[in-house]
Amino acid sequence: MSSDSSSGTEQKIVEAAKKVFLEKGFDGARMQHIADEAGINKASLHYYYRSKERLFDKIFADAFMEFLPKIGRIMNSNIDFFDKIKAIVEHYINILSHNPHLPVFVLYELNRRPEKLLEMLKTTGVEPQQLKIIIDREVAAGRIFEIDFVNLIVNILSLCIFPFVGKPIIKGFIMQND
Amino acid sequence: MSSDSSSGTEQKIVEAAKKVFLEKGFDGARMQHIADEAGINKASLHYYYRSKERLFDKIFADAFMEFLPKIGRIMNSNIDFFDKIKAIVEHYINILSHNPHLPVFVLYELNRRPEKLLEMLKTTGVEPQQLKIIIDREVAAGRIFEIDFVNLIVNILSLCIFPFVGKPIIKGFIMQND
DNA sequence: GTCTATATGCAGATAGAC
DNA sequence: GTCTATCTGCATATAGAC
Numbered sequence: 001m002s003s004d005s006s007s008g009t010e011q012k013i014v015e016a017a018k019k020v021f022l023e024k025g026f027d028g029a030r031m032q033h034i035a036d037e038a039g040i041n042k043a044s045l046h047y048y049y050r051s052k053e054r055l056f057d058k059i060f061a062d063a064f065m066e067f068l069p070k071i072g073r074i075m076n077s078n079i080d081f082f083d084k085i086k087a088i089v090e091h092y093i094n095i096l097s098h099n100p101h102l103p104v105f106v107l108y109e110l111n112r113r114p115e116k117l118l119e120m121l122k123t124t125g126v127e128p129q130q131l132k133i134i135i136d137r138e139v140a141a142g143r144i145f146e147i148d149f150v151n152l153i154v155n156i157l158s159l160c161i162f163p164f165v166g167k168p169i170i171k172g173f174i175m176q177n178d
Numbered sequence: 179m180s181s182d183s184s185s186g187t188e189q190k191i192v193e194a195a196k197k198v199f200l201e202k203g204f205d206g207a208r209m210q211h212i213a214d215e216a217g218i219n220k221a222s223l224h225y226y227y228r229s230k231e232r233l234f235d236k237i238f239a240d241a242f243m244e245f246l247p248k249i250g251r252i253m254n255s256n257i258d259f260f261d262k263i264k265a266i267v268e269h270y271i272n273i274l275s276h277n278p279h280l281p282v283f284v285l286y287e288l289n290r291r292p293e294k295l296l297e298m299l300k301t302t303g304v305e306p307q308q309l310k311i312i313i314d315r316e317v318a319a320g321r322i323f324e325i326d327f328v329n330l331i332v333n334i335l336s337l338c339i340f341p342f343v344g345k346p347i348i349k350g351f352i353m354q355n356d
Numbered sequence: 357g358t359c360t361a362t363a364t365g366c367a368g369a370t371a372g373a374c
Numbered sequence: 375g376t377c378t379a380t381c382t383g384c385a386t387a388t389a390g391a392c
Contacts, residue, residue: 027205031368041377046369108286110346117350154348158340163332168288170332172295219359224387
């Protein structure tokens with residue numbers, strides 16, 4: 001029906017692969033499973049992405065971009081400092097609510113191949129130095145307590161992300177929903 | 179040198195298996211790798227633990243017990259409330275410093291088989307209800323701000339654990355050590 | 357209890373018809 | 375571009391000598 005280069009099939013593959021890889025990880029995922037999920041043949045996977053490795057790389061890059069990237073853009077915007085933090089927090093709550101497996105997946109796979117981190121950070125365009133400048137300015141102006149900027153970032157990430165990462169444990173602890 | 183049922187070999191196997199499983203996860207681990215690490219033959223692994231699955235179960239149970247269990251015991255002790263929190267925090271900092279892979283491993287594998295959580299919690303003897311009672315008492319006495327006890331626990335765990343889980347990312351962010 | 361050699365099954369990848 | 379059939383290698387697991 002069209003000469004469109006990104007056919008519906010490729011879209012289906014990406015969605016299916018994302019689902020399976022995020023649930024099972026690279027080693028646990030099966031090409032057959034991804035094919036079934038996408039409703040196509042296993043051989044077609046290799047037609048579009050020559051290997052499992054290549055398919056995974058695409059999914060992982062996507063996942064990583066969802067996991068980290070917006071921080072830089074929010075921090076560089078002109079809104080109030082506390083609104084920035086609020087925006088970051090809401091950003092994470094939102095994404096992770098729809099994608100509970102995302103953080104464990106990213107962190108786990110990043111352990112497998114730490115060397116990929118640097119290239120990922122470049123792709124996302126995050127500029128850590130600017131965060132430090134912004135936070136130092138707020139501290140100097142007395143608007144927030146003095147705190148090492150690394151601590152602040154780590155704490156924010158901790159409080160946002162871990163509740164989702166640890167959800168199964170927390171649920172087991174409390175024996176109820178949410 | 180003895181009729182001791184847990185020979186040196188079994189000890190070597192457990193240590194090697196722990197190392198490999200924590201680094202690679204169940205799917206990524208190779209029995210050959212574990213055997214090499216222990217300095218024994220692959221067949222001996224099956225002699226002691228009949229399958230990869232059984233060996234893994236042992237390692238996972240151990241890891242889980244290191245990850246969660248002491249909280250209950252600390253909370254039930256008679257020391258001051260804030261000292262309890264301090265004890266828990268120090269407990270984690272200590273364990274995770276020596277075992278950085280532990281949290282990702284536990285969380286990741288728990289995703290693979292959520293059904294194992296309940297039996298794990300029973301084994302560790304953690305009693306969530308008691309935490310709530312203790313915290314509610316502190317709130318009523320005005321010694322701490324009113325806070326839902328689930329929030330408090332989750333926050334503490336977040337701030338203790340995530341910095342280790344996210345270490346590779348944080349390192350990449352800051353481009354320096356620790 | 358520990359080894360070598362081997363059986364078995366499965367997953368990633370390719371060949372080739374349509 | 376999509377399928378069926380097949381090749382290939384590898385990982386778990388077992389058999390059996392020592």
